[in-house]
Amino acid sequence: MAILADDLALPPRRFSLVTAIRRNPTIAFGGLLLAALIVMAILAPLIATSDPFKIAPVNRLRPPSERWWFGTDQFGRDVFSRTVYGARVSLIVGLSVAAFSSLLGLALGLACGYFRRIDGLVMRVMDGLMAIPSILLAIALITLTRPGLGIVIVAIVIPEVPRVVRVVRAVVLSIRSQPYIESAIAGGTKNTKLLLRHVLPNTLAPLIVQSTYVCASAMLIEAGLSFLGAGVPPEVPSWGNIIAQGRTFFQIAPWTILIPGTFLAITVLAVNLLGDGLRDRLDPRLARRL
Amino acid sequence: MVRATQGDGSAVVTAYIVRRLFAVLPVMAVVALFVFFLLRFAPGDPAAIIAGDDATAESIAAVRAKLGLDRPVVEQFAVWLWGLLHGDMGVSIFSNLAVTRLIAQRLEPTLALTLSTLVVAVGLAVPIGVLAAWKARKLVDRLVMGFAVLGFAMPGFVLAYILIYFFAVQWQLLPVQGYQPIGEGFWPFVESLILPSVALGVTYMALIARITRASMLEVLQQDYIRTANAKGLATDRVLLLHALKNAAVPIVTVIGIGIALLISGVVITETVFNIPGLGRLTVDAVLKRDYPIVQGLILVFAAAKVLVNLIIDISYAFLDPRIRY
Numbered sequence: 281m282a283i284l285a286d287d288l289a290l291p292p293r294r295f296s297l298v299t300a301i302r303r304n305p306t307i308a309f310g311g312l313l314l315a316a317l318i319v320m321a322i323l324a325p326l327i328a329t330s331d332p333f334k335i336a337p338v339n340r341l342r343p344p345s346e347r348w349w350f351g352t353d354q355f356g357r358d359v360f361s362r363t364v365y366g367a368r369v370s371l372i373v374g375l376s377v378a379a380f381s382s383l384l385g386l387a388l389g390l391a392c393g394y395f396r397r398i399d400g401l402v403m404r405v406m407d408g409l410m411a412i413p414s415i416l417l418a419i420a421l422i423t424l425t426r427p428g429l430g431i432v433i434v435a436i437v438i439p440e441v442p443r444v445v446r447v448v449r450a451v452v453l454s455i456r457s458q459p460y461i462e463s464a465i466a467g468g469t470k471n472t473k474l475l476l477r478h479v480l481p482n483t484l485a486p487l488i489v490q491s492t493y494v495c496a497s498a499m500l501i502e503a504g505l506s507f508l509g510a511g512v513p514p515e516v517p518s519w520g521n522i523i524a525q526g527r528t529f530f531q532i533a534p535w536t537i538l539i540p541g542t543f544l545a546i547t548v549l550a551v552n553l554l555g556d557g558l559r560d561r562l563d564p565r566l567a568r569r570l
Numbered sequence: 571m572v573r574a575t576q577g578d579g580s581a582v583v584t585a586y587i588v589r590r591l592f593a594v595l596p597v598m599a600v601v602a603l604f605v606f607f608l609l610r611f612a613p614g615d616p617a618a619i620i621a622g623d624d625a626t627a628e629s630i631a632a633v634r635a636k637l638g639l640d641r642p643v644v645e646q647f648a649v650w651l652w653g654l655l656h657g658d659m660g661v662s663i664f665s666n667l668a669v670t671r672l673i674a675q676r677l678e679p680t681l682a683l684t685l686s687t688l689v690v691a692v693g694l695a696v697p698i699g700v701l702a703a704w705k706a707r708k709l710v711d712r713l714v715m716g717f718a719v720l721g722f723a724m725p726g727f728v729l730a731y732i733l734i735y736f737f738a739v740q741w742q743l744l745p746v747q748g749y750q751p752i753g754e755g756f757w758p759f760v761e762s763l764i765l766p767s768v769a770l771g772v773t774y775m776a777l778i779a780r781i782t783r784a785s786m787l788e789v790l791q792q793d794y795i796r797t798a799n800a801k802g803l804a805t806d807r808v809l810l811l812h813a814l815k816n817a818a819v820p821i822v823t824v825i826g827i828g829i830a831l832l833i834s835g836v837v838i839t840e841t842v843f844n845i846p847g848l849g850r851l852t853v854d855a856v857l858k859r860d861y862p863i864v865q866g867l868i869l870v871f872a873a874a875k876v877l878v879n880l881i882i883d884i885s886y887a888f889l890d891p892r893i894r895y
Contacts, residue, residue, distance in 0.1 A: 404596045404600060405600055407596070407597050407600065408596070408597050408598075408599070408601050408603075408604060411598075411600075411601055411872040411875050411876050412601060412604070412868055412871070412872050412875075413830055413833045413834040413871055413872075413875065415834040415837055415838075416833075416834065416837065416864075416867065416868050419837075419852065419856050419864065420605065420608055420861075420865070420868055421608065421612070422856065423620075423855070423859050423860075423861055423864050424608065424612035424614075424616040424619060424620075424859075424861065425613060425614060425616075425619065426614065496722075496723070503725055503727075504725070504726075504727065507727055507841075508837065508838065508853050508856070509853070509856075509857055510853075510856045523727065530731060530734075530735075531739050531746075534731070534735050537728070538728070538732065538735070541725065541727075541728030541731065542728070544728060545720075545725060545728060546723075548722075548724075548725070549719070549720070549722075549723035552719065552722055552723055553719070556719075
């Protein structure tokens with residue numbers, strides 16, 4: 281492409297943000313929203329107006345005002361500061377679950393699609409895991425361990441892996457009968473090289489799209505687990521925990537639930553929009569069907 | 571082609587159903603192995619964690635004996651599996667009651683909630699999906715798609731509180747929470763299920779509406795739809811008899827896949843609305859770390875999911891006679 285442009289003496293194509301946004305408004309909107317939330321999470325200590333842990337019984341259950349933007353909870357803690365810090369938990373869980381389950385799912389999916397001997401066994405295990413509703417699978421693991429961020433991530437990765445394996449495996453199965461794979465085999469290409477050079481690149485687009493959905497689902501499961509009291513320890517200000525603690529006083533202080541809930545919904549929306557946009561861009565065939 | 575297979579059609583369907591029935595066995599076996607070995611291979615000492623932070627050595631040993639963890643793994647598995655095959659899921663650590671009995675007691679509210687959500691969600695989502703496909707790229711379509719995108723992002727429990735705030739607290743139209751058994755009057759029973767069903771069903775509805783629209787859009791481009799329109803059939807007849815019928819397979823698939831959303835959602839929805847069903851039982855068991863109950867519930871929920879998938883798969887044989895696996 282670059283050589284061609286040079287030969288024809290055309291000016292090289294410059295990246296234009298305006299064009300990019302106009303072409304893919306969904307990716308741009310979801311991506312920018314997500315970026316803003318990530319910045320908020322990283323800069324939480326600077327953005328928070330007060331200490332999210334500071335208990336002040338005098339100021340309990342104050343409605344949103346100039347001093348407490350999002351009001352206070354039953355311990356007089358500032359809901360705005362707690363919500364800002366809560367973004368950290370959701371994003372860490374969402375992004376790390378997406379990363380770990382993509383890697384594991386990619387490895388298993390490539391292996392199953394390519395080495396047919398292990399396919400039957402691994403896929404039966406995946407079918408079994410998928411029969412267990414994800415939140416229950418996570419709950420079962422959490423019942424047996426001490427609460428913590430790490431165990432929550434592991435507990436959500438396990439039910440998400442089979443979903444990635446299925447996607448990757450399906451791509452590998454459709455690729456491996458292509459003539460260029462056969463000719464590579466005929467040419468004596470080694471298995472590892474064949475997988476990495478010829479099969480892997482084809483799986484990346486659907487894998488990226490799937491990982492955004494895994495990320496969104498992980499954030500919802502984490503909030504659900506925390507809400508049930510089976511997630512990160514209750515003293516951690518995660519959105520699920522803030523909502524769970526706001527339950528008792530919901531009727532007189534609805535902001536303790538509605539505000540972190542809205543943030544959770546917006547974050548999931550941003551990730552989903554990014555995923556939908558990427559799907560339309562990377563896999564137009566699938567996009568037409570949905 | 572159709573005529574050629576008609577003679578042995580029912581035999582083919584029966585063979586297909588039998589094959590699908592046998593495919594259930596490995597899936598349930600994996601589920602059973604998973605819940606069994608999770609307890610045995612969990613990091614740390616599950617018995618100590620279940621016994622609690624201020625447990626003595628004796629109470630930990632008691633929990634271990636109760637869970638059978640003091641015996642060899644093979645023996646534990648044989649005893650456990652034998653019991654399971656006879657409908658014995660063990661005994662709750664705290665109440666000493668049989669897990670099967672505890673589950674049976676809580677079945678009604680959960681069944682009522684899931685079924686009412688299923689009816690409400692399918693009853694609303696399929697028509698709005700059809701409408702969106704019919705009016706593709708018009709305002710109605712954009713509204714439906716907007717709802718679908720929002721429905722995917724909205725956490726059920728957050729929506730539940732929004733609904734409670736307006737319908738129960740502000741306007742006082744419906745009860746805030748609680749469940750009325752059907753035996754104590756039909757209307758209170760329905761009233762107690764309206765808000766939970768909407769909160770539980772919104773993601774499910776978004777999913778079904780989206781697939782209905784996509785599947786209908788594809789079918790509406792077919793030649794026979796143009797023919798049906800050209801020969802002057804009424805629009806509703808074309809949409810429902812010609813298009814929806816042929817678009818049904820993906821829709822039914824998603825209705826089945828989505829049952830998983832309902833089963834997962836039940837745990838949270840029942841907690842928000844204080845409904846004494848299987849979801850509440852799950853949460854209570856987790857908070858007390860009563861693993862035998864959690865184990866039994868996973869088996870029941872997984873079996874429910876597998877059963878629904880089986881029904882869906884079998885329904886294909888009748889919805890689309892071309893499908894033969």
